[in-house]
Amino acid sequence: xxxxxxxxxxxxxxxxxxxxxxxxxxxxxxxxxxxxxxxxxxxxxxxxxxxxxxxxxxxxxxxxxxxxxxxxxxxxxxxxxxxxxxxxxxxxxxxxxxxxxxxxxxxxxxxxxxxxxxxxxxxxxxxxxxxxxxxxxxxxxxxxxxxxxxxxxxxxxxxxxxxxxxxxxxxxxxxxxxxxxxxxxxxxxxxxxxxxxxxxxxxxxxxxxxxxxxxxxxxxxxxxxxxxxxxxxxxxxxxxxxxxxxxxxxxxxxxxxxxxxxxxxxxxxxxxxxxxxxxxxxxxxxxxxxxxxxxxxxxxxxxxxxxxxxxxxxxxxxxxxxxxxxxxxxxxxxxxxxxxxxxxxxxxxxxxxxxxxxxxxxxxxxxxxxxxxxxxxxxxxxxxxxxxxxxxxxxxxxxxxxxxxxxxxxxxxxxxxxxxxxxxxxxxxxxxxxxxxxxxxxxxxxxxxxxxxxxxxxxxxxxxxxxxxxxxxxxxxxxxxxxxxxxxxxxxxxxxxxxxxxxxxxxxxxxxxxxxxxxxxxxxxxxxxxxxxxxxxxxxxxxxxxxxxxxxxxxxxxxxxxxxxxxxxxxxxxxxxxxxxxxxxxxxxxxxxxx
Numbered sequence: 180x181x182x183x184x185x186x187x188x189x190x191x192x193x194x195x196x197x198x199x200x201x202x203x204x205x206x207x208x209x210x211x212x213x214x215x216x217x218x219x220x221x222x223x224x225x226x227x228x229x230x231x232x233x234x235x236x237x238x239x240x241x242x243x244x245x246x247x248x249x250x251x252x253x254x255x256x257x258x259x260x261x262x263x264x265x266x267x268x269x270x271x272x273x274x275x276x277x278x279x280x281x282x283x284x285x286x287x288x289x290x291x292x293x294x295x296x297x298x299x300x301x302x303x304x305x306x307x308x309x310x311x312x313x314x315x316x317x318x319x320x321x322x323x324x325x326x327x328x329x330x331x332x333x334x335x336x337x338x339x340x341x342x343x344x345x346x347x348x349x350x351x352x353x354x355x356x357x358x359x360x361x362x363x364x365x366x367x368x369x370x371x372x373x374x375x376x377x378x379x380x381x382x383x384x385x386x387x388x389x390x391x392x393x394x395x396x397x398x399x400x401x402x403x404x405x406x407x408x409x410x411x412x413x414x415x416x417x418x419x420x421x422x423x424x425x426x427x428x429x430x431x432x433x434x435x436x437x438x439x440x441x442x443x444x445x446x447x448x449x450x451x452x453x454x455x456x457x458x459x460x461x462x463x464x465x466x467x468x469x470x471x472x473x474x475x476x477x478x479x480x481x482x483x484x485x486x487x488x489x490x491x492x493x494x495x496x497x498x499x500x501x502x503x504x505x506x507x508x509x510x511x512x513x514x515x516x517x518x519x520x521x522x523x524x525x526x527x528x529x530x531x532x533x534x535x536x537x538x539x540x541x542x543x544x545x546x547x548x549x550x551x552x553x554x555x556x557x558x559x560x561x562x563x564x565x566x567x568x569x570x571x572x573x574x575x576x577x578x579x580x581x582x583x584x585x586x587x588x589x590x591x592x593x594x595x596x597x598x599x600x601x602x603x604x605x606x607x608x609x610x611x612x613x614x615x616x617x618x619x620x621x622x623x624x625x626x627x628x629x630x631x632x633x634x635x636x637x638x639x640x641x642x643x644x645x646x647x648x649x650x651x652x653x654x655x656x657x658x659x660x661x662x663x664x665x666x667x668x669x670x671x672x673x674x675x676x677x678x679x680x681x682x683x684x685x686x687x688x689x690x691x692x693x694x695x696x697x698x699x700x701x702x703x704x705x706x707x708x709x710x711x712x713x714x715x716x717x718x719x720x721x722x723x724x725x726x727x728x729x730x731x732x733x734x735x736x737x738x739x740x741x742x743x744x745x746x747x748x749x750x751x752x753x754x755x756x757x758x759x760x761x762x763x764x765x766x767x768x769x770x771x772x773x774x
Contacts (some may be wrong), residue, residue, distance in 0.1 A: 189318055192365055193285070193300050195377050196230050196238065196316060200304060205588050209304065210242055210311045213252050214262050215626050216591050220253065225438050227255045229376040232369040236319050240304070241266045242312040243280065249273075252312050279303050280310050368436040370414055371421035379435050379443070383495045386445070391433075392455035393486040393498045394444040394462060395506040396424075398469075398479060399514040401440035408477065416474050423468055428461070441506075443499060455487050462517050470515075480515035482506055487519060500583075507582040530570050530580050538568050539589050544596045545569065546604070547759035548613070550767070551730060551752045554744050559769045561612035561643060563752060564604075565759045566597045585620075594621050598630055605638050610768040614643035614673060622646070622661045632668055639669040646690070647675050659689050666691050673730070677718065694773060695722050699733025699753070705746075706738045719746050728773055 203223055205212040213220050227238055238255040249268055251261040268276055275286055285302040302314040366378040398404075398420065405413040417440065424434050424442060433445040446458045462483050469481045484506030492498035501520045509518040530538070538544070548562035567574040584590045594617065601613050621627050634642070644665060666672050672692040697718055704711040722729040731743050734753030743751055750773060 189287075189298060189300070192230065192235060192377075193302060193316055195365070195380055196227065197302050197304075197314060198380065199226055199230075199376070200314065204306065207588060208311070209306050210252065212588055213240070213312075215624075216588055217260070217623050217625070218585075218590060218620050219588055220260070220262070222587075224253060224255050226376065228439075229368065229436070231256055234319055235316060237317040238314070240312050240314050241276075243276075249276065275301055276313060279313055283310055368421075371418055371436050373421050373425065373442075374433065374435040376435065376437065379437075379495075382433075386495055388492060388495055388498060389490045390448055391445040391489055392448060392458040393489055393495075393502040394446055394458065395437070395484040395499070395502040396442045396444065396465065397482050397506055397510065398440040399482055399510070404477065408475075412474070412477075416477070416479070419472060419474055420469065420479075423472055424465065427465060427468055443502075455489075458485065458487065459517070459519070466515075466517060482509040482514045483517045484509055485517060485519045488521075504582045507585065511582070530568070530575060534570070535568075535580055535583060536589060538570065539584070539593050539596065542596055543569055544593065544600065545574070545761070546597065546600050547574070547761055548765060549752055549759040550757050551614075551750055552734075552756045554731075554734075554740060554749055554751050557756075559767050560750060560773050561614055561769050562765070563614045563645070563759075564597070564601050564616070566593075566616075590620070591624060591626070594624075594627060595630065598627070601642070602634065602638065604762055605641055608762065608768070611762075612641045612643075612769040614645050614671075616645045616647050616675070618647050619658055622658050622665075628661050628664070631665055631670070636669055643671040643673050643694075645673045645675045645696070646692070655689075662690050674727075677722075677729075692727065694728045694730055694750075696730045696732050697722075697748075702731045702743070702751075702753075703733045703735055703739060706742050712742070716746055719748055723747075 200223070203226060205216075205219060213223070230238060239251060239261075240253040241249050242252050243249055249266040251264045251266050254261045272288070275288060279286055279301045280303065283303050283305060285300060287298055287300045289298055298318040300314070300316045300318075302316070303310040304312045304314055366374055366381070368375040398416070401413065401416075404416065417436075420442070421434070421436070424444065428434060428444065429447070431447045433447075435443040435445075437443040446455065446461055448455045449457065462485055466481060466483060469479050472479055484502045484504070486492075486498050486502035486505065488501075489498045492501065505518045505520040509516050512518070545567050546564045547567055548564060550559040551561050551563060552558070553560055566577055568580070569575075581590075581593075584593060598615060601615055605611055605613060617627075631644075644662075646662065662672060671694070672690060673694045673696060674690070674692045675696045676698045677695045697715065701711055701715055701718070705715045706712075719729050728750070729748050731739075731748050731751035732753065734740050734743065734751040734755045736755050739753075740751065740755055
């Protein structure tokens with residue numbers, strides 16, 4: 180009886196965890212993807228972390244290598260990368276794992292001699308019919324105690340009467356407890372008291388999407404808050420934001436904690452507002468309420484992505500994906516703002532994820548090149564490589580699709596293709612000097628680092644790596660270590676987007692970059708706006724004070740160029756000199772480098 184009730188009581192949660200893994204399975208090998216794609220590993224941990232609670236204490240994944248040794252693949256509760264660390268199973272646990280690999284069926288073990296872990300599940304993760312790894316989930320001792328109490332109730336009911344009625348009543352009471360109470364606990368986020376992603380998994384296929392607007396909200400720079408004030412303060416802020424959302428939304432609206440500091444809100448449309456335009460006012464109100472919310476004097480802002488066209492989505496997850504893409508657009512444009520997803524039609528519509536997948540996997544990626552010029556004499560010092568994909572007889576820049584693939588295996592493939600494309604160009608054109616744009620996640624990907632450190636030293640001297648800080652960083656130590664490793668290997672490092680609100684003082688002080696690019700949003704306004712002129716002047720002086728060389732972006736006309744020279748900026752790029760061109764259209768190759 181005990182094992183049956185254990186399976187009934189906890190099986191739903193384990194099935195939900197397993198289903199979440201399978202729904203996010205890569206098309207390529209699961210084991211290799213987790214081991215070598217750090218973005219995928221972090222995304223999967225973020226998805227599974229919503230299941231952790233006082234009841235479900237630990238979730239991790241292990242695998243068996245070719246020598247028969249068990250190793251960690253993923254530890255959901257740990258911030259560290261545990262991949263390839265040895266997992267030492269107990270004697271009886273080794274026997275269970277061997278059966279799981281052989282039988283390809285889940286098993287669980289009840290622990291009666293420890294007072295921390297009550298039940299452990301072992302679930303095989305299958306791909307192409309073979310066991311790639313094993314999911315291990317530990318329920319707390321308290322869960323086991325609850326189950327024992329339920330068994331005692333049933334046993335007493337049976338002893339009190341030999342009649343069948345009381346037995347059925349006992350079973351009915353138990354089923355009520357299991358289906359209502361336990362399920363409710365499984366749906367509620369233990370920290371904030373709002374719904375978690377378990378609830379989303381349950382409603383995703385039954386919700387009438389046409390009756391809702393999808394809103395994604397992310398607290399800006401939340402990692403900095405955790406790092407500065409500690410996780411306890413971060414948790415209090417999350418609870419405060421959740422209470423703020425509940426206070427400002429209606430009972431019929433659905434609030435879900437989607438990730439660490441990310442909230443998903445399904446705003447129900449009214450009969451009078453079938454297009455959901457009222458939700459924009461709701462989003463604006465939430466943004467202002469968060470600005471006004473202060474925990475111990477800490478100023479907060481948020482970014483919001485809003486999808487009004489939910490009726491066009493294939494399903495709920497597709498609608499959420501579009502809202503999430505729009506949220507990252509809001510973050511890319513400076514945060515503390517609302518962006519609205521716009522569905523376009525016909526020739527001008529955005530490339531779909533399926534089309535993008537085919538383009539990247541077929542390697543249909545090219546690079547155009549825009550020169551960085553010595554402003555005084557007009558000579559080219561190097562070319563910035565700008566990736567393009569060919570779609571419907573036109574070339575699309577990354578701004579039109581990159582957010583769709585961030586955090587996926589496609590993004591890693593895209594970066595790899597861009598690097599390899601530029602290495603071939605350097606081989607074909609020995610006078611060419613190139614800069615390659617790379618995001619923080621690229622520098623955290625060990626496979627990318629291995630590719631770059633395998634390049635011959637002569638070629639390395641003709642490559643600059645531009646650090647695009649357009650996303651939050653969760654492992655500054657590894658980022659610093661890898662970038663400085665590449666610097667020591669011979670690569671020039673350039674910090675991009677300075678003055679746009681992205682490049683922070685960590686990058687400026689901890690990363691050994693020679694050049695800093697002043698963002699085009701500042702440069703293009705300096706002849707016409709005194710405030711931007713003064714800002715540019717101070718940025719140039721700051722660069723000189725810390726011994727960095729400033730480079731101006733978006734030099735669009737002669738007047739901008741004149742003011743830049745007046746400010747003491749020696750190098751710049753923009754359409755005033757040349758639009759980005761295919762390499763075979765380049766007429767002037769670099770004749771000098773930045774000293």
